[in-house]
Structure formats: structure tokens, C-alpha cells
Amino acid sequence: MVQNFTPPWKSVVDTGNKANLVKSTQVAAALGNKVDADGGQSIRQSIQSGTIDAASTLDGATVADIVASSVRANVSSIAQFRALKTSPAAILLTSWDGTDLTRGAAGIFIRAATADTPDFGTIIVTAGGTTYRRVYQGGLNPQWFGAVGDGNSHRLSGFFPTLAEAQAVFPIAYSLDQEIDFVAIQTVCYSGKGINSPALHYIMCNDAVALDDNPMIWISGTSFGTFTNSTLDFSALKAVTTVVEHIDDPTFQTANASGAFVNANIYSPAQCTDVVFQQGKAVYTDPPNATQITGSVSNGVLTVTAMTGLPALKVGDRLYDSQFKLGTDTTITGLGTGTGTVGTYTISNTTAAIAASDNNNMSTATGHWNQFGQKLTLPKGAYVFEIEYSCTLGGSYAMLNGQPGSLGMGVNGSSPGAGPSPWIMQGPSKIISNLSDVPVTGSMSVPLYVPEDSSSFVVVSISGYLNVEFTKFSVTKLNRNSAILSTRDGATLHYPLPVITEGFTLVGPGTDSGVTGVWYNSYENTDGTIQNFGTGSVENFQIGMNFGSGAYLSEYWDFGVGACGLCFQFLPGSINAGENFRFYGGGFGNSGCIISNPGGAEFTFYGSSLDYSDQCIANNAGRIEVHGCHMEMNGPKSVDKPLYHCTGSGAIVCFGGMFLGAGDSKKYGGPPVFLEHNLSTMIFHDTQIYNLTGPDGVALRGPGQLKIRSSLNTGNSNIGSCNNFTSDPLGLAGFFIPQSKSALPLNGGVGLIGGLYSDAVAGIDQWTSEGASAALSTDYVFNGYPASLKVQTQGQGRNDRIVICIPIEKYQTGNIGLKVLFPYDLSTGAVSSNTTMPTDDADRVTLYFRTFFVQITGSDQFGRPTFGAANLFCGEDDVHVPKAGYANWMSHGTAPGYLGLPGTPDPLATDTTGAGAPAFATHIALLLDTESLPACTFHIGAVIPNLY
Structure with missing residues (x-):
């Protein structure tokens, strides 16, 4: 029995809801009012016309298929699109600029139900006020935003008659001389939707903007995706060398005539010795005295209960105290029971009183410490604080002063040594090694960030047994000189996000260009995830990648850095940075140096190749591990260019893998390993070693420890036997x-x-x-x-x-x-x-x-x-x-x-x-x-x- 009835279906005209008829509201919107229900329903009846499948019911059709078959309008450029005053349901864009140069920008746009902000690649708002959205899946193609990517220069001036019109489309634009490839990619990287580029050759700058110091900015958590083996060509980029100085008399040519430099005033003379300003230099002289006197003062008598250091006390010596109760004019006027050390002495000050319980340290010299600096008022921005110095061994060394000579840099809010500062700087401290009568010269520099217009003191500190002449004290505007600045925006949702950017080759202007490929640096928000890279490379920069504040816990997969002056650098002074940069595979080398790590970061390499560079690892104050890596390179060119160099407690640890010293070791310029300090170490575990030696058969220079454990020695008797637990005549191996x-x-x-x-x-x-x-x-x-x-x-x-x-x-x-x-x-x-x-x-x-x-x-x-x-x-x-x-x-x-x-x-x-x-x-x-x-x-x- 067959029963017929009228089903409760409604036409689209009746319902007003196209989703009642098809799955997708977008498809329904594109079809408009062309669809109505077909009546009738039967029970226990078969349809003889064939199987009903998903495609015939629209379930298998894509949005693009349906929209493409029912487009209401075609436009040939973004400008034509924006000029529309009508509101068709869908629009086909055939070219971004009306030519076939950017054919990759073609796409289908569907009328949106709600208004939105245009980005001129995926969202267009017409002159009629209608918002259209591009139909797409995945990340954004830079060609949708005007990028060409054909390896040729295409300036904004070729697309926009005025800068104002360019900025109406690209608010980040600042010059019509900018490359549209750069502006389009930057727009995509700011979108937070990821990049999905075909394999293209993007020109990122030209001679007209090469000195603008305007790097591409990638934000961790926002900028990610794949370039599919594209080239980002920065070969025209140039380093900005213009110096904007903010210090009054940075080279002391007027001997501080203005009085802008000031010594610390929060310490007593027993704690601090002032810097003296002379023409061309600021001079700190270490007092040739190291007495530390414990005792009391009462009624003009000094009672010494304990004393360390030299020289012995005598009549005529000045006497200072850490609590400044004695002033600066107190002297020893006579001997009592004391004849140089413990005992009593008469002093010129008959009114001062110091109890033994006061913990007031006394001395016959001013202190072996100083802080001096200058107050600056700076606008918000990034700067560089730099000093240059010449040091000799101070007079207190022979008097048993055990405090090593060191220099430091910092900022203070109230005066040198006093008060917190809103400025952001991780001041480095450096022990000056190998002091003698022969001057040790050097320099120190550190990034400085001023978050808001404000004032503070920039300060240098001195301590220990050294004399110092400062010849430069400078604060200048920071020239970023980088192709890409990878930074953070501090957004909470980006903090734990493990994002990756891959498939690009970053090409620079040369190894002596003064330009960095990628600079990781975040000042305002140093917490959060860092940008990770995969399947790509950085080539032909002076510094391939420079790690700064906020750089930590990053990963690199099959990523290489080479043909650079220096592949990786981590400097002192970075904030919240340096925690384990991890490299999986990839090749690094053919450069002046692969890693310079004076800031003490952790680097870990797995199955990588570190090859043929003048130096493999230099200035390493951190921990660098290589697991199953191949390290092959020529021997040192000179004694001051060792292949491996550690300072302080720096360590290099090799697990498995291989070291191969190529060439004739008799022609090497010196030992391949330099472990500069007592705690510096290099360790090989189960590593195949060949030719780890110098021209005189010595593998190591310096007082550190080179350990070889169960490693295969294939050509150098000086590096130890195959097993550390067997007899190992080291010969002249002592330092x-x-x-x-x-x-x-x-x-x-x-x-x-x-x-x-x-x-x-x-x-x-x-x-x-x-x-x-x-x-x-x-x-x-x-x-x-x-x-x-x-x-x-x-x-x-x-x-x-x-x-x-x-x-x-x-x-x-x-x-x-x-x-x-x-x-x-x-x-x-x-x-x-x-x-x-x-x-x-x-x-x-x-x-x-x-x-x-x-x-x-x-x-x-x-x-x-x-x-x-x-x-x-x-x-x-x-x-x-x-x-x-x-x-x-x-x-x-x-x-x-x-x-x-x-x-x-x-x-x-x-x-x-x-x-x-x-x-x-x-x-x-x-x-x-x-x-x-x-x-x-x-x-x-x-x-x-x-x-x-």
C-alpha cells in the first residue's frame, strides 16, 4: 500500500534560510533564490533514475565549485574591486593590479554578512560599503597582497601614484621606493593567519631603501607558515653607520669640563676611590694598599684587634671607615702598643667613636671600587651603551688584595649605584684577565632599551686589583642593521605556541656588510615562545643569526646557516635568554666562525654538520653539546684563531660523531683548542678523532681541561689513548x-x-x-x-x-x-x-x-x-x-x-x-x-x- 502526503518542506523564499536546503550558508548565498523544494515523498517506493550520491545533492561539491559556477561579477584589479558600488553575491578577481604580473592573486570573493576591516588580500570593502571575503583554505599567499616574486624589483611607485594611496592599502608603507614583495609579506606576517607561499624569488629591498634600517618584523605566535622554498633576497641591504651620540663628551676631550660625568656619592672613601677626569681619558688608580682593619675608635685612640692585607700601619697613614665617621682627614699620629698590625695607635680625630660591634670596616686607603656615570634623558627606543678601556695590574695586588679586577655596566635611577631605573638592560660584568704592567685593552657594549621617554644614569663600575683608563663612554641610537627582526608582542595566547616558519632561503649582501640575517630580540615582553625555523637557510650575511633578549628554547629542523662572517652569536647583556637553542640536522659552516657565545647560552646540535670554517666555536662562556655530529675543518690559521675556544666555565661536549682536522698539522697556526680559564672544558665521548693537534704536537692551549673518553684516536698521539683508564703518557701537557x-x-x-x-x-x-x-x-x-x-x-x-x-x-x-x-x-x-x-x-x-x-x-x-x-x-x-x-x-x-x-x-x-x-x-x-x-x-x- 502506498500512501501519499504533502511534506512540510518550504521554499527558500518562504524560509529565508538557505541553510535549510544546502549544507553551506556560503553556497546558499551564492545560489541566491534559484533553488526551491521539489514536492512529494513516498514510502516503500524506489527511485528508478539511479543512485543518489553526495555530489548530486551538493554534499560533495566545494564552495569554490559552486561559487565559480555562479559568479555575479568579474574585476581585474583590487582598485576596480574597491570601486564597486553594487553588491553581487560573489566576485571573481583576476589580477591584483590589472596585469598578469600577479596572476597568483586571482581568487573568488563572497559577500560577507558582517562588516570587517579590509586587508586588501583576503578582505575587501567596496565603495558601496559591502564586505567581501576570499574563499581559501590554509595560510595566506603574499601574491594575494600584491607580491610578484619573479626575482625583479617592483616598487610601490609602480602600483600607487602617491604614498597616501599606498598607505590606504598598506598602512605599514613609508616610501613609494619600498618593494611590494616586502610590504606584501610583512602584511601577511602581521595577519596572524600564517603564510602559504608558492616557490618564488622575492626582492625585499633596493638601493633606494637599503639604508632605511627597516627590517622585516616577524612576531612569535603571529608570523608562521611555509614559503615553499622561496628566496627572500636582501642582497641590496646596507648597514647604517650614522652615529647619533647622546653622551656629553664621550671621549673625554674636555676632561669633563661640563661636569656631566659624576662619581658615586653613596659610598664612604673606605669603599670607593674616585675616577679622575683628564683630557682624552677617565682614570681610575687602584690604591697600593689592601688593609682591612677590625677594631674600635675612642678618644683619639684606634684599637686594632685584627688586620689583613698590607702594608703595615705606620705614623702618617690616613685612616678611613666604611660608615664615614672618621671623615677624610684622619691620620695615625703615633704608635701605642701597635707596631704595624694589632695594638693601639693615636689618631688625629679625637671626637669620633666607633664601637667594635658597629661592623665598621676601616682601612688606610680608599676602597678598591668605583662607580661613575652620566645622567641622560632619552626618548623611547633602542640604544647601545659602549665603553673602551686599557687596564694594568693595580697596586693592591701585591698587598694581598684577593678581589680580581673587573668592569661592569649598568643603569641607575637616582645616581651612580643608587636607585632602580625603568630602563631595560642586563649589565655585563667582565673579569679582566692576564693583567700585568703591559696594558690590556678592550671594549664592552650592551643593548639598552628605554620603554618610555624618561631619565636615568648610565653607569660603569670598577672593582679589584686593576688600574683603568677609559677612552670612550658612549650611548648611541641602535642601528638594527638586520634583514629580519624576530620579536614578541607579549600576547598571552602566543606564550606557549610552538609555531614554525619554514621553506625560505634568506640571502644577504655579504660577509663584510655589517648586516645580520635574523636578529632575535624582544625588550617590552621577553616572555613567550620564540620563532622556530625548518627546512631553509640563511646565507651571505656578516652575522647569520644574532640571539638577544627573549631568545630561548628555539628549535631548528633541517635548517642551515653558512657563507657568513659568523653563523650564530649570543652576546652578554641579553635578558631572559639563552636557554637551549636546539638544532636537528642541518649544515653550518663555510664561514669565518660558526658560533660565538660570550653571553653563555646553551646550544645543542643533533646529527648536524659543522664544517670548514676558520673557527668552529669561539668565546664560549656557556655549554655547547654536539650529538653524532660531523666536524671537519682545516687547522687553525693562527694561534689566536683556535677551532674551539672556551672562556670562564664554558664547556664543549661531543657525544659520538667525528672530528677531522684537515691538512698538514705541521702547517697549523697553533693548537686547535684554547681553554682560556681553569674551569673551561672540552670533552669527547666515543668520538672518532683525527688530527686534533698543533704544529708542535700540542692539542690544547690554556689552563682548562681537554678530556677524551673511550674515543677512537686515528692520528694524534698527544690527545690521549683510546681508553682514559689505561696508561697515558701526556708528555709536555701541563700548563x-x-x-x-x-x-x-x-x-x-x-x-x-x-x-x-x-x-x-x-x-x-x-x-x-x-x-x-x-x-x-x-x-x-x-x-x-x-x-x-x-x-x-x-x-x-x-x-x-x-x-x-x-x-x-x-x-x-x-x-x-x-x-x-x-x-x-x-x-x-x-x-x-x-x-x-x-x-x-x-x-x-x-x-x-x-x-x-x-x-x-x-x-x-x-x-x-x-x-x-x-x-x-x-x-x-x-x-x-x-x-x-x-x-x-x-x-x-x-x-x-x-x-x-x-x-x-x-x-x-x-x-x-x-x-x-x-x-x-x-x-x-x-x-x-x-x-x-x-x-x-x-x-x-x-x-x-x-x-x-
Whole structure:
């Protein structure tokens, strides 16, 4: 039985809701009132005309299909589109500018139900007031916004007769000379909708705007997407060199005649020594005094209960205090019970009172500290704060001042050293190394951001045992000189967003252009995600990528940087930055240097290639790890261009992979590794190594540690054996430091640190007399090694010592061999031919050879170790030296002993059944005490540690 009835369908005219008939309101809008219901419904009846599928019911048709079949109007340019006063349901745009240059801009636009702001690529508002939206999926094509991308220049002047008309379409435009490719891509990158470009060659600048310092700005979380292997061509870009100076008299040519520079006024003279301004320089002179006096003052009497430093107190000395109760004119007028140190003294000030409980530090000199600066009023913007200096060793060093010489930079709101500042700057601090009578010159610079028009002091600080002459103190407008500035907008929704920009090749103007490819820097909001890159490259810039404030936790996938003066740079002074930049694959090299990391960031490379550059890693104060990477490059061109260079506590750690030093090592300019400070390290784990050596067979320069663990050595006997737990004769591998006043640089080697010292150090009494010295020499060498350490003028009961520190792993000890030669008669100084060891004690003297387990916690400015409080004597094996000298090398060994166990043993750990060294020990210190020798010269030819 068949029952017929009239269904409750309505026509589109009746309903007014086109969605009742088709799925898409957009399709329904395009179809207009052309669709009506077809009546009738039956039950248990089949339709004989065939299967009804999705396509025949519009379910499978795309919006574009339907719209394209029912377009109401065609326009050939954005200008024609904007001029429309009618409101058809859909419009077909055939070209952005009316030509076929930008055919990729063609598309279909549908009338929108609500008004919106035009962007002239995906949203158009006509003269009639109707809003149209482009039909598209995915990211935005720059061609929709006028980009051409054919590798040729297309200035805005070719599209707009006036700048005002250009700005009506592109508010970011500032000149008709700008490239439309640049403006279109910038518009897309600001949209927050992502980019989806075909493979094109975009011209980003030209000679007319090359010096405008107007980088492309990419915002993390907003700018992302794919360029599909497009080229972003900045080859016409030029560096701005115009200097806008804001400091009054930045080179002190008027000797601060205006008084704009001021010394800190918040410290007492016992804390601070003023800078003196002279023509062409500002001079800080370290007082040749380091007394620290504890005691009291009452009724014109100074009572000294404790004193450190030198010189001894005497009549006529001025006396200062940290709380400024004594003023600046108090002197010692007479001796009481004190004769230079503790005791009583009469002073010229009879009214001052200082109680022992006041914690008021006194001294006979002004302090070894200064802060000075200048007040500036600056408009909102970015600046550079820079100083230039020349330093020598200060007078307090010889007076037992233990504070290393250092310089710092900062900002203050009220005066130098006082008050917070609204300005944003992470002031760097730098220890000045290798001080002597020979000046150490240098410079420091740091970015400075002023968030609003305001005033503050820019300040330099000085501390420790150094004299300084400043020749420049400058604050200038920051010239960004970058192709792309990657920054943040601080939006909360962008904070955790892991976005990626990929598929582009960024091409620059050259390795000596002064231009950076990508500069990561955020001042106003330094929190948030950073832009990640994939499948692309940066090429032909002076600096490929420069990481600044807010740059951290970024990732790079199959991304390369090369053919640059410097591939990556992370400078000091960046705020909230430097946390683990991670690289997966990719190639980096063919540049002057791959990584310069004085700011101490973390870099990690996985399966990457770091190849053929003058330097691989330089100025590294952070941690750089390479996992399974290939590092192949020619040897150093000169001694000051090592392949690997660490400062401070910087570390380079290689896991697996390969190092290959190409070329003839005899022609290398110096050792490939320079570990500048005591805590600097480079470690190889299971790495295949070839030719890690220098022209004299030495792989390492500097007092740091080069460790090679279970690595395959394929061509250099100096870098250690295949297994660190087997015997490893390191030969002349120790680093020996000359006396503090000497400017003589001495080469180093692998794994050892040590030398002559002039400071008292906790745990080991180290001291050398005037005239004692050490230098590398080829007068006598052991076993064909390149040199020995020649120790001169030691002995005469002067308590001279040499200390050599051997790095050990936790709980490790071993057997340590020593090769020494006394080639001269100890009485006459003549060359000895003696080869007989005397049996009578009267015919020989003793070189004391003692060992200590020690803990090294840092280093001073000379690279000399700073010892921790923990130390333990672990043996003495003295060397008996014939007074007649000895013509053969003498061998002597020691086995440092320790009977304890680790402090917190883990029963599951293999190294807790016993311990060769206490848990605190980082080194075994070899102490050669020449106190009992007559004045003599001898040679150390080798230190041979067999550690286990």
C-alpha cells in the first residue's frame, strides 16, 4: 500500500534560510533564490533514475565549485574591486593590479554578512560599503597582497601614484621606493593567519631603501607558515653607520669640563676611590694598599684587634671607615702598643667613636671600587651603551688584595649605584684577565632599551686589583642593521605556541656588510615562545643569526646557516635568554666562525654538520653539546684563531660523531683548542678523532681541561689513548703560568694545569720569590717531546714551590710519574757530566715532592686555580738530587693514597666499594718544594699520570 502526503518542506523564499536546503550558508548565498523544494515523498517506493550520491545533492561539491559556477561579477584589479558600488553575491578577481604580473592573486570573493576591516588580500570593502571575503583554505599567499616574486624589483611607485594611496592599502608603507614583495609579506606576517607561499624569488629591498634600517618584523605566535622554498633576497641591504651620540663628551676631550660625568656619592672613601677626569681619558688608580682593619675608635685612640692585607700601619697613614665617621682627614699620629698590625695607635680625630660591634670596616686607603656615570634623558627606543678601556695590574695586588679586577655596566635611577631605573638592560660584568704592567685593552657594549621617554644614569663600575683608563663612554641610537627582526608582542595566547616558519632561503649582501640575517630580540615582553625555523637557510650575511633578549628554547629542523662572517652569536647583556637553542640536522659552516657565545647560552646540535670554517666555536662562556655530529675543518690559521675556544666555565661536549682536522698539522697556526680559564672544558665521548693537534704536537692551549673518553684516536698521539683508564703518557701537557708580572705567554697541552703562584691559597702554601721564573725551553727535552719546563733561580731557602694540578674523576687516583733533570752543578752552575748517584747524604739535596687531594672551585684573572677549603695530604716521595748535578733524566713516581670511602655510598653503584680519592677532590696537586735546594736551574720534562 502506498500512501501519499504533502511534506512540510518550504521554499527558500518562504524560509529565508538557505541553510535549510544546502549544507553551506556560503553556497546558499551564492545560489541566491534559484533553488526551491521539489514536492512529494513516498514510502516503500524506489527511485528508478539511479543512485543518489553526495555530489548530486551538493554534499560533495566545494564552495569554490559552486561559487565559480555562479559568479555575479568579474574585476581585474583590487582598485576596480574597491570601486564597486553594487553588491553581487560573489566576485571573481583576476589580477591584483590589472596585469598578469600577479596572476597568483586571482581568487573568488563572497559577500560577507558582517562588516570587517579590509586587508586588501583576503578582505575587501567596496565603495558601496559591502564586505567581501576570499574563499581559501590554509595560510595566506603574499601574491594575494600584491607580491610578484619573479626575482625583479617592483616598487610601490609602480602600483600607487602617491604614498597616501599606498598607505590606504598598506598602512605599514613609508616610501613609494619600498618593494611590494616586502610590504606584501610583512602584511601577511602581521595577519596572524600564517603564510602559504608558492616557490618564488622575492626582492625585499633596493638601493633606494637599503639604508632605511627597516627590517622585516616577524612576531612569535603571529608570523608562521611555509614559503615553499622561496628566496627572500636582501642582497641590496646596507648597514647604517650614522652615529647619533647622546653622551656629553664621550671621549673625554674636555676632561669633563661640563661636569656631566659624576662619581658615586653613596659610598664612604673606605669603599670607593674616585675616577679622575683628564683630557682624552677617565682614570681610575687602584690604591697600593689592601688593609682591612677590625677594631674600635675612642678618644683619639684606634684599637686594632685584627688586620689583613698590607702594608703595615705606620705614623702618617690616613685612616678611613666604611660608615664615614672618621671623615677624610684622619691620620695615625703615633704608635701605642701597635707596631704595624694589632695594638693601639693615636689618631688625629679625637671626637669620633666607633664601637667594635658597629661592623665598621676601616682601612688606610680608599676602597678598591668605583662607580661613575652620566645622567641622560632619552626618548623611547633602542640604544647601545659602549665603553673602551686599557687596564694594568693595580697596586693592591701585591698587598694581598684577593678581589680580581673587573668592569661592569649598568643603569641607575637616582645616581651612580643608587636607585632602580625603568630602563631595560642586563649589565655585563667582565673579569679582566692576564693583567700585568703591559696594558690590556678592550671594549664592552650592551643593548639598552628605554620603554618610555624618561631619565636615568648610565653607569660603569670598577672593582679589584686593576688600574683603568677609559677612552670612550658612549650611548648611541641602535642601528638594527638586520634583514629580519624576530620579536614578541607579549600576547598571552602566543606564550606557549610552538609555531614554525619554514621553506625560505634568506640571502644577504655579504660577509663584510655589517648586516645580520635574523636578529632575535624582544625588550617590552621577553616572555613567550620564540620563532622556530625548518627546512631553509640563511646565507651571505656578516652575522647569520644574532640571539638577544627573549631568545630561548628555539628549535631548528633541517635548517642551515653558512657563507657568513659568523653563523650564530649570543652576546652578554641579553635578558631572559639563552636557554637551549636546539638544532636537528642541518649544515653550518663555510664561514669565518660558526658560533660565538660570550653571553653563555646553551646550544645543542643533533646529527648536524659543522664544517670548514676558520673557527668552529669561539668565546664560549656557556655549554655547547654536539650529538653524532660531523666536524671537519682545516687547522687553525693562527694561534689566536683556535677551532674551539672556551672562556670562564664554558664547556664543549661531543657525544659520538667525528672530528677531522684537515691538512698538514705541521702547517697549523697553533693548537686547535684554547681553554682560556681553569674551569673551561672540552670533552669527547666515543668520538672518532683525527688530527686534533698543533704544529708542535700540542692539542690544547690554556689552563682548562681537554678530556677524551673511550674515543677512537686515528692520528694524534698527544690527545690521549683510546681508553682514559689505561696508561697515558701526556708528555709536555701541563700548563705552566709565569710569574704575575711577566707578560710571557706559555703554551699548554692536554689535561693538566699548574704553574708558579704568588698568592697564599687555602690548603697549599704557594709562594715564589722575586727573580724566580719558569718558561718553556728546548735546551733539554725528554723523549723527543717538543719542550720542557725550565725552572730558574729556585731555592736558597726561600720556600719557592711549583704546583701542578692533575684533573681526576670522582673517587679516582693513580700512579703519577715525574721526569726531572738537573743539568748543572748546584754549586758552580757549570754543565754537569755526572751520571753517578751519590750514597752519602752530604753529597745530595732534596727536592720535596708532595701530593694533595684538592678541590678547585674557580680561577683568578691569570687562570690560576682557586682552591676550596677542603684538601687532604696524600703522600710524599722526595727526589734526591746530587749536588754535582746529574746528566740524565731522573724518574720519580708517587701513588697518592686514601683510605676513606665515599660519603654517601650507593650499594648499586660500581664505584662505591672503595675510593681512590675523597669525594670533594677534583684534582691531585703535585707540589715541588725547592726550599732545601741552593739557587739553581732545573727542567721538568714530563708528568705521566696513570689514573684509575
